[in-house]
Amino acid sequence: MYRYDEFDATFVRERVAQFRGQVDRRLKGELSEDEFRPLRLKNGLYLQLHAYMLRVAIPYGVLSGVQMRKLAFLARRYDRGYGHFTTRQNIQYNWPDLPDVPDMLGHLADVEMHALQTSGNCIRNVTADQFAGVAADEVEDPRPWAELIRQWSSLHPEFSYLPRKFKIAITGAAQDRAAIKLHDIGLRLLKNDKGEVGFEVVVGGGQGRTPIVGPVIRSFLAKEDLLSYLEAILRVYNMLGRRDNIYKARIKILVQAVGAAEYARLVEEEWLKVKAGPLGAVPQAEIDRIQRYFAPPAYENLPDDTPSLEAKKLQDAQFKRWYQTNLTHHRVPGYSIATISLKPVDGVPGDASADQMDVLADLAERFSLNEIRVTHHQNLVLPHVRKQDLYEVYTILRAHNLAAANIGLLGDIIACPGLDYCNLANARSIPVAQKIARRFDDPKKLAEIGELRLNISGCINACGHHHVGHIGILGVDKQGQELYQITLGGSSALDASVGKIMGPGFPSDDVPDAIARILDFYLAQRSDAKERFIDCYRRLGPDPFKEALYARA
Amino acid sequence: MPVLENGKEIADRWMRVTEEAVLPDTGPIILSLAQWQKNRDSLIQRKDPLALLWTSSEMEHWYGENMGVAVYTKTQMGLSAIAVEDFSRFQMMVLDFPKFGNGRGYSFARLLREEYQYKGILRASGNVLRDQYLFMLRCGFDMVEVSDPAKVAGFAQALEEFSVFYQPAADLRKPAWALRHQR
Numbered sequence: 001m002y003r004y005d006e007f008d009a010t011f012v013r014e015r016v017a018q019f020r021g022q023v024d025r026r027l028k029g030e031l032s033e034d035e036f037r038p039l040r041l042k043n044g045l046y047l048q049l050h051a052y053m054l055r056v057a058i059p060y061g062v063l064s065g066v067q068m069r070k071l072a073f074l075a076r077r078y079d080r081g082y083g084h085f086t087t088r089q090n091i092q093y094n095w096p097d098l099p100d101v102p103d104m105l106g107h108l109a110d111v112e113m114h115a116l117q118t119s120g121n122c123i124r125n126v127t128a129d130q131f132a133g134v135a136a137d138e139v140e141d142p143r144p145w146a147e148l149i150r151q152w153s154s155l156h157p158e159f160s161y162l163p164r165k166f167k168i169a170i171t172g173a174a175q176d177r178a179a180i181k182l183h184d185i186g187l188r189l190l191k192n193d194k195g196e197v198g199f200e201v202v203v204g205g206g207q208g209r210t211p212i213v214g215p216v217i218r219s220f221l222a223k224e225d226l227l228s229y230l231e232a233i234l235r236v237y238n239m240l241g242r243r244d245n246i247y248k249a250r251i252k253i254l255v256q257a258v259g260a261a262e263y264a265r266l267v268e269e270e271w272l273k274v275k276a277g278p279l280g281a282v283p284q285a286e287i288d289r290i291q292r293y294f295a296p297p298a299y300e301n302l303p304d305d306t307p308s309l310e311a312k313k314l315q316d317a318q319f320k321r322w323y324q325t326n327l328t329h330h331r332v333p334g335y336s337i338a339t340i341s342l343k344p345v346d347g348v349p350g351d352a353s354a355d356q357m358d359v360l361a362d363l364a365e366r367f368s369l370n371e372i373r374v375t376h377h378q379n380l381v382l383p384h385v386r387k388q389d390l391y392e393v394y395t396i397l398r399a400h401n402l403a404a405a406n407i408g409l410l411g412d413i414i415a416c417p418g419l420d421y422c423n424l425a426n427a428r429s430i431p432v433a434q435k436i437a438r439r440f441d442d443p444k445k446l447a448e449i450g451e452l453r454l455n456i457s458g459c460i461n462a463c464g465h466h467h468v469g470h471i472g473i474l475g476v477d478k479q480g481q482e483l484y485q486i487t488l489g490g491s492s493a494l495d496a497s498v499g500k501i502m503g504p505g506f507p508s509d510d511v512p513d514a515i516a517r518i519l520d521f522y523l524a525q526r527s528d529a530k531e532r533f534i535d536c537y538r539r540l541g542p543d544p545f546k547e548a549l550y551a552r553a
Numbered sequence: 554m555p556v557l558e559n560g561k562e563i564a565d566r567w568m569r570v571t572e573e574a575v576l577p578d579t580g581p582i583i584l585s586l587a588q589w590q591k592n593r594d595s596l597i598q599r600k601d602p603l604a605l606l607w608t609s610s611e612m613e614h615w616y617g618e619n620m621g622v623a624v625y626t627k628t629q630m631g632l633s634a635i636a637v638e639d640f641s642r643f644q645m646m647v648l649d650f651p652k653f654g655n656g657r658g659y660s661f662a663r664l665l666r667e668e669y670q671y672k673g674i675l676r677a678s679g680n681v682l683r684d685q686y687l688f689m690l691r692c693g694f695d696m697v698e699v700s701d702p703a704k705v706a707g708f709a710q711a712l713e714e715f716s717v718f719y720q721p722a723a724d725l726r727k728p729a730w731a732l733r734h735q736r
């Protein structure tokens with residue numbers, strides 16, 4: 001993991017002191033709410049329906065045990081005993097009081113954390129593949145590059161007042177777990193035909209009310225050119241992006257307006273000039289320094305076969321199910337990547353209590369080389385668990401309601417906070433997620449349906465990623481009634497696609513049955529048990545699914 | 554209106570000339586692009602210094618045309634509005650920030666400094682707040698206009714808030730990565 005040196009530590013302390021001053025000026029009335037808003041937003045502080053909400057950055061989703069314990073402490077002391085992990089690998093607290101926020105940031109600084117740029121019209125906290133450094137399908141670890149971007153983008157003087165928010169995601173793997181085609185900039189480390197590693201650069205993807213799968217504007221960028229190229233992309237956007245209409249201000253709108261090829265030309269032209277300036281040369285010594293922090297940890301030399309584990313799988317059917325759904329192949333023999341579902345039936349997707357966070361901190365320290373990851377599906381990961389420890393880890397998770405065996409299945413629902421918390425929402429998301437989870441609370445059924453992404457947003461801003469759910473649900477307000485539209489066929493993987501709206505929405509209570517009709521149709525029509533829902537939908541097209549959805553018995 | 558340089562208030566010797574006004578023969582004046590276009594021939598004969606005011610949309614249009622792309626605007630302003638070669642005729646450029654949230658001027662300042670090698674004074678005007686001041690200096694501005702005289706003291710404080718910078722910019726302060734490796 002990256003560790004702060006004195007420069008990083010000083011910087012974060014200075015930022016806390018600055019924000020303390022800004023809060024002071026607000027409390028004394030020297031700043032109007034209008035003037036304070038952009039300042040607090042640059043520190044992740046929103047004003048929600050009921051209270052302030054503080055969003056804390058978890059850069060590229062990586063946490064240590066000590067950091068997780070601090071998040072638990074904040075949840076207990078300043079919130080109501082829980083926190084909400086987000087689709088951008090951050091954590092949100094829903095009930096802080098404004099005068100306490102500088103202290104919260106001070107506590108975060110104690111463990112090398114901050115809330116910088118988790119909101120506002122600036123470069124947001126960069127996200128990455130949650131399996132970085134352990135995935136078997138990885139070309140190169142994206143975390144050092146994410147850390148380089150984190151530092152470069154922190155209080156960037158030129159890009160702190162962009163037309164709109166700006167999100168960067170990065171992966172180094174063949175399989176895209178970071179949704180890079182749905183970000184303002186998506187970066188993928190890959191090998192070119194000369195065997196060199198560099199970046200593929202995607203620009204202008206996004207969700208919201210104008211979902212767009214981003215085009216590639218450069219198929220190969222040398223690694224050392226990363227920051228100068230990013231600066232060129234952003235400068236063109238900052239000069240030409242729209243500022244007259246908040247709904248047209250994202251870079252995707254500009255890229256669509258000029259065309260991807262033309263945008264690429266503008267960036268290339270600008271880049272030649274940026275590269276000739278001081279940003280042209282991030283010192284190799286700095287890249288090496290950051291990369292050293294991400295060197296593989298001290299793994300033990302273990303056999304990959306673990307007979308004790310096989311025995312436990314035979315004895316404990318629930319464990320076997322968890323083993324089958326929540327584990328991912330680790331690149332080192334004898335180790336496993338364990339994903340911890342924050343989606344128990346009747347839970348709030350992404351929520352964890354302070355006690356659960358403490359348990360996870362302990363588990364990370366005892367069993368996962370002191371590392372935890374946050375996924376953009378709002379789950380957590382213990383990335384380095386010895387296979388021989390898996391059963392013990394599982395029993396501890398089970399004792400704390402953290403052992404839901406539903407990763408990648410229908411129960412693994414992404415949902416935004418919705419109208420229960422958010423002042424943008426048109427409809428509630430959490431109760432709908434819970435109704436669906438309850439309706440399909442049958443492990444056999446979930447396993448039969450197989451891989452499925454079901455995502456729910458409470459409004460068109462699409463924080464619940466409904467556009468890219470295999471099944472997406474969008475809450476809308478129709479004359480005071482909350483209705484839920486269903487979209488099918490979305491994906492955030494490398495074969496990214498935007499789901500298609502099937503038709504009129506359903507009242508909340510009817511949604512589970514509507515989902516059941518779609519899934520029954522799928523189960524009847526799939527060519528075999530290996531054909532995933534998304535593949536079946538792509539093969540048959542929307543019409544028969546639509547017919548099944550609206551068929552009334 | 555107070556004008557600050559390095560956090561300190563200085564005397565403002567510049568006069569802003571309104572669109573309809575007759576241009577005075579003497580004294581430092583701040584012109585609009587339209588006035589420059591209309592009166593270029595006589596202005597280049599003028600002895601006393603000139604400054605040019607850029608609105609946010611003028612920056613956008615001019616940059617777009619200079620890059621050979623017309624994005625959203627059917628602009629009346631052709632590239633002929635001003636050529637890069639004429640930049641050096643101005644002792645000062647004033648970039649307007651119509652709202653503090655409109656950050657186009659930061660990029661335009663860096664373009665002027667780093668790409669067009671503009672060596673004159675850069676001044677920020679409009680909705681300029683203390684929390685933007687350090688960013689402005691880092692992007693190459695020398696001066697800012699402060700609309701509320703009561704807030705001048707805060708601007709000086711704002712320059713003391715940070716000692717660590719993570720990226721090189723127009724001010725050539727050394728970024729952390731340079732300092733780390735020179736120890």
